[in-house]
Amino acid sequence: MIKNIISKSVANISPSATEETSFLANQLKSQGIDIISFAQGEPDFDTPDNIKKAAIAAIKVGFTKYTDVPGIPELRKAVADKFKRENGINYEPDQIIISNGGKQALYEVFRTICEKGDQVLIPTPCYVSYAEQIKLTGAEPVFFKTKEENDFRPTFEEVLKNITPNVKAFIINSPNNPTGSIFEKEQLEKIAKFLAERGVYIITDEVYEHLVYDGRNHISVASLGEKEKEMSITVNSVSKTYAMTGWRVGYAAGPREIIKAMNNLQGHATGNINSIAQKATIEALNGIQEPTRNMVKEYKKRREYMVKRLNQIEGISCQYPDGAFYTFPNVTALYGKKYDRNIIRSDTDVAKFFLNKAHVAVVPGVAFNYPDHVRFVFAKSLKEIKEGLDRIEKAIEELE
Numbered sequence: 001m002i003k004n005i006i007s008k009s010v011a012n013i014s015p016s017a018t019e020e021t022s023f024l025a026n027q028l029k030s031q032g033i034d035i036i037s038f039a040q041g042e043p044d045f046d047t048p049d050n051i052k053k054a055a056i057a058a059i060k061v062g063f064t065k066y067t068d069v070p071g072i073p074e075l076r077k078a079v080a081d082k083f084k085r086e087n088g089i090n091y092e093p094d095q096i097i098i099s100n101g102g103k104q105a106l107y108e109v110f111r112t113i114c115e116k117g118d119q120v121l122i123p124t125p126c127y128v129s130y131a132e133q134i135k136l137t138g139a140e141p142v143f144f145k146t147k148e149e150n151d152f153r154p155t156f157e158e159v160l161k162n163i164t165p166n167v168k169a170f171i172i173n174s175p176n177n178p179t180g181s182i183f184e185k186e187q188l189e190k191i192a193k194f195l196a197e198r199g200v201y202i203i204t205d206e207v208y209e210h211l212v213y214d215g216r217n218h219i220s221v222a223s224l225g226e227k228e229k230e231m232s233i234t235v236n237s238v239s240k241t242y243a244m245t246g247w248r249v250g251y252a253a254g255p256r257e258i259i260k261a262m263n264n265l266q267g268h269a270t271g272n273i274n275s276i277a278q279k280a281t282i283e284a285l286n287g288i289q290e291p292t293r294n295m296v297k298e299y300k301k302r303r304e305y306m307v308k309r310l311n312q313i314e315g316i317s318c319q320y321p322d323g324a325f326y327t328f329p330n331v332t333a334l335y336g337k338k339y340d341r342n343i344i345r346s347d348t349d350v351a352k353f354f355l356n357k358a359h360v361a362v363v364p365g366v367a368f369n370y371p372d373h374v375r376f377v378f379a380k381s382l383k384e385i386k387e388g389l390d391r392i393e394k395a396i397e398e399l400e
Contacts, residue, residue: 009135041326057279064275078286079091106129110133169200178326182216218323303320325379354392
């Protein structure tokens with residue numbers, strides 16, 4: 001008899017809560033139940049036409065072969081130009097790697113710089129995949145909880161309190177998934193300077209950098225100074241900015257030694273990413289940016305409606321997100337209420353209640369290491385948002 005058929009490292013991985021929620025919602029849909037899902041973090045807009053045309057042109061000229069593992073030179077130059085133009089950071093093309101989505105870039109960063117005995121410090125709420133990817137390296141994810149009254153923004157004092165000699169890296173995700181919060185410049189500068197001087201790598205996840213509201217500005221850590229740049233690995237993708245989630249294009253930039261090692265890893269794991277998607281991404285970065293600006297304008301309208309509406313529903317309290325396309329309301333006022341002989345005792349129970357009684361899918365806050373909240377996605381039409389919140393309001397009114 002074969003024992004331990006699954007390796008311990010993989011067996012210890014928790015499934016992605018966002019994917020799991022979407023799966024449950026799709027199961028109910030397959031039974032003919034009309035489900036409105038606010039679970040999947042995906043733009044509802046189509047990829048802009050100029051990007052699609054670039055991909056079609058690549059197919060027509062036969063650009064369908066293997067490419068260099070870290071990406072074609074033209075794309076890495078386009079990414080370098082983007083960093084200089086938009087973020088004020090000077091990277092050379094050999095400091096950049098193109099990956100299969102931001103997720104692969106993140107995993108390769110963790111796998112390259114972390115090992116058993118290392119710790120990675122993570123403020124919560126945080127993206128669901130960080131911890132599981134870190135565990136696969138043998139390192140330990142260490143969490144500290146931000147405060148809701150601080151708009152979920154980490155402070156220098158919190159970092160100072162939770163740093164240990166074993167911390168190899170610190171994760172910054174701004175705008176944040178799931179809260180949409182953006183680091184305040186003063187706090188970001190203090191935290192980055194402290195970590196860089198201490199020799200702690202800063203892994204900065206910037207996939208929502210263009211989705212910002214109310215005059216807020218995104219600041220890249222690597223733009224703050226040479227020492228900060230030396231200790232930063234910047235991860236990004238075209239998925240959210242250009243509605244290209246299915247194209248699977250992410251990228252990372254950082255010190256040459258680290259990017260070279262990531263290239264070696266990627267060469268044995270996946271090789272180059274899709275050749276056609278690389279050509280499309282050049283157009284995304286260098287082409288017209290009006291479609292993105294239009295998406296942000298529409299997201300802002302939806303954000304306004306969703307937050308106002310959530311705050312009008314009994315038992316829900318919601319703050320305005322600075323960016324991204326998520327709201328992260330507090331649902332503790334629903335605890336203790338009953339439906340169908342069930343008592344709501346947690347954010348997971350709230351999510352189940354919304355799904356089973358209102359037929360609306362959301363992700364519980366515990367998935368982001370921050371219970372007592374649930375995440376809504378407002379990358380949906382206003383019509384869907386209105387209908388979904390109407391259902392939730394009606395279901396809550398029927399609670400005992």
